[in-house]
Amino acid sequence: MDVHEKFEGTDWQKEALPYGDIWIGDVVIERKTWDDAYTSWNSKRLENQISRILEGTNEGILLIEGKLNQSWIWRNKKNYSQISGLKKFLNRMSVEVIPVVYTDSKADTVKYVGGIIKRLECGDFRML
DSSP, X not given: OEESSOOTTOOOEEOOOSSSSEEETTEEEEEEEHHHXXXXXXXXXXXXXXXXXXXXXXXXXXXXXXXXGGSHHHHSGGGHHHHHHHHHHHHHHHHHTSOEEEESSHHHHHHHHHHHHHHHHHTOTTOO
């Protein structure tokens, strides 16, 4: 388990990663807040990040963290049409390219990742 940044209350090892933000074996998670996802999508950086993950693993996940209605892009109403475009992009990614997962907070992200760790350890990852 390697992560790009520190997560309080975890024993996850922080280190520089070639791509993605969280590595759990072959599973690579690109973690974005709504604001970061919006900025990265606008600059096409998000597409590049997803491409790098897909070149390195078949087990990529794009995780969007936080509540949209608490983000800067939501509070700045002039971006509403852009938010709609981002949502369409994320829906397309989820169906055609890479799973997109939403968590409400960093604590929820930790719980979600913990669930992946448990399922990998039990051999239940990608199983119903």
